[in-house]
Amino acid sequence: MYSIQQQELFSFQQLLEIKPDDRYAPILEHLDFSSVLQRLGKQSRLGPPQTLNFPAMLYSLLIAKIERMDFVKDIVRRLKRSVEFRMQCRFTGSDATPSEASYSRLIRALNEHQLLEMVQDGLVLDAISEGFLPGIHLAFDSSAVEAWNAVFPDAAAKRRASRQKKKALLPQLEQLSVPIEEDVKEEPAPPPKPQKYGRGRPKKEEAIRRAEERKAYEATLTTFEKPVADMLPYTYEELMEELPRAPERCSKKNAKGFLTSWYGYKANVIVDADSQYVLTGFLSSANINDQRGGVVLLKAIEKKFPMLRIKHIMSDKGYDAHPLYKLIYSLGAFPIIDFIHHTEPPEGFNKDFHPICEKGKAYVYDSYDSTYKTLKFTRPKECSNCPLADNGCQKVYKIKVDQDIRKNTVPARGSEGFKHLYKKRTAVERVFAYLKEYFGLHRTRHRGTRAEVDFQLSTLAYTVCKFALDKWNQQLEQVVAAA
Template sequence: MYLLQPNLFSFEELLKFEPETKLQKVLSVLDLSPALNVVKRAVLGPKGHCVGNMIRALVAKQLEQIPTVAALVKRLSNDIRFRFQCGFSLSKPIPSESTFSRLIQKLAATDETNKTESVMKQIFDNLVKSAKDMGLIDSNCVAIDSSKIDAYEKSKPKKDLQGDKTANWGAKRDTHGNQISWFGYKAHVAVDCHSELPIAIMVTPANTHDAKMAIPLIELVNKALEDSKKPKYYTMDMGYDSKDIYSVVMNDFNAQAIIPINSRGSKDHPEGCDFDGTPICSMGQRMVFWGSDAKAGTNKYRCPHVMGKCDCPYGSAWCSPSSYGLVVKTKVKDDPRMNCIPARGTKNWQSLYNKRTSVERCFGRLKQHLGANSIRTRGLEKVTLHITLSCIALLAGSIAVAKTKRIEQAA
């Protein structure tokens, strides 16, 4: 007859002795206090599961690219390590699929009376603040763009679509200039160009124009960085080429919009200037840029003949008696769309615009590694929650990696 030796430690205690896993490090940086005070116990069923553990499981769902809530519940049931890492007790039953669904509905709700609209956004903003305090987010230059999100619901004809909280038809050009269309949503994101981390996010139906969401995103960026250094530059593609965006960025946020001139609006340039705001001399030649005065808000241009860019038959005397040649100064405040500092065509302007690709790399990580494009929910509110969870996972992962590196360097 053999007697089993009683275990000195329980399985949960043994797991605590193991080195901290990557998933635990990421989930440990989450501050879930905003959700704990909002979501009521009744939402989580009679057994009263922990709200924080369930939200951690939803973030882990994005990190592990688990496609559905049903698959998440199955993973929690079968993988005891994963269950422990999310914070659930090994001796108690895990939340059911319906319990998770009720929590998701509560977190995604936009009813102002229950104050749950800002729960996940507040968690997201807290992570942005933590990244900023750690020096991960520089915030000097911010890139703004949108990306298509395919809907999970069945597509409908345009005539049958109603309201602004459902999927819709959208169209845009891809990176190769090809026209594409899809039924679903758009994720609008403002990204710090230094760290390539999201600072502000908004989700709309696919038929919403990109330029319409630029100013609301910039407002969210300034709110998130309220106590920090505000961005000096906002870089966007030519789809955002709008006079309102230039003027609001300059007048309301004391910053500069870095946007190429859209050829469709090039006919609107002022008389005496080329399509990109460069002054034209009396012989029809583009004048040569010769520096900016940031304090005065002006750009200086000189005679192309004197600068050796063309051979004018009348020489420089045609426009100016000075041997220095004709000089023209343009003021940014006179036309913020055509005149900017740094001026278009300069290396500084091009260097700032090249940073716009940081938002594309951010979208790539969200879609390829964090399940942002694997939508299994319907409706704008739940899709917004799904994208927010992906962004939270990206921020939390970056913060966890930075903390680990600093600990290793200190050791």
């Protein structure tokens, strides 16, 4: 019998030196889950031992976002089939593979205690301390996030639910001998919206009746149904507690002016325009007004990061509302928001609210006086040879910013400084593009409040990847400087 010895491809020592590719180690090492594990762990020494590896499960959820795995069942299947993926997620050999139900319970706990938001805030504070996030220019905006069941129209879903409810009640009602009205308790309907009355002064009794009707209607409104100005006295915690989170239908015009519609949610974020870090954000129902979402974002910045010395906050014309300007000024910053012209500019001013001379030439923005809070405008160069330069033309115009905080911005609208700052607003659009293209934010498969966890996982994965990249570049710069 012949014995053929095949030549070894690797030696035993080389096999011991071969390790799985741990590509996520430079990223995951910057995450601090101590506060999360304190909430998720056993609160008492009594009871059965804890068998789940919660840090590894959190790592697997973040890696799933980076690798674009939409379903939990894909994570579980990958953990069962790939030893390399288990090691990347920090599972040990003795750890059992978590089930889909275990992941569901983990997601519910993360949502109830807002644990991922705490990790995100800690990572942003680390970026501020490292100097990666200057926090001078901020930009905020919202973007559409489709629900996983967006293929079914909202009206069709309601009709289907109504038919199923009728089918379930029909056999039961046929067995009852009492009328249906006595068994079914109807909830009191909310008061109708007050109608618009015609012009003219009503009588005293009619005026009192209309005031009571309006007061009864406003008492039934939630915080996010009231005017935007009425939301300013509320705190960030109170606003987040009443924030609508159910998927809804929404229609709005896009940047090109076309009407678009989607069913799902709306992602609201505020980012640093210079470094493109996500400072904070939240997921709301799609039909929430952008201005109301902007109030919540600014309240969050005021509470979480009071150490930032913000100079300008940029946004598009969808947030052009007096309460938002007022809230931005309360943060010690200047608003850079595009203006919506509801009426023609006042006489003597152009569309950017610059003064106009008698020949129709607009004055040029010169500077801002912080002592008196005034904008200084000077005559344009074209007026140097004008015959009215010495007689009827004023050399300098000074306008108080407090006269109208929407029209009078710092720097003035239409100036080169305003245009340069407004271009930085596109940073938030790029962040949305990264989140949707690479971190799975284009659609969420969770419903209700648990969809917030999906949004927080996407933003946390984006932030930790950016922080790891900045940290790596900093180390390379130190090596080059030392050489």
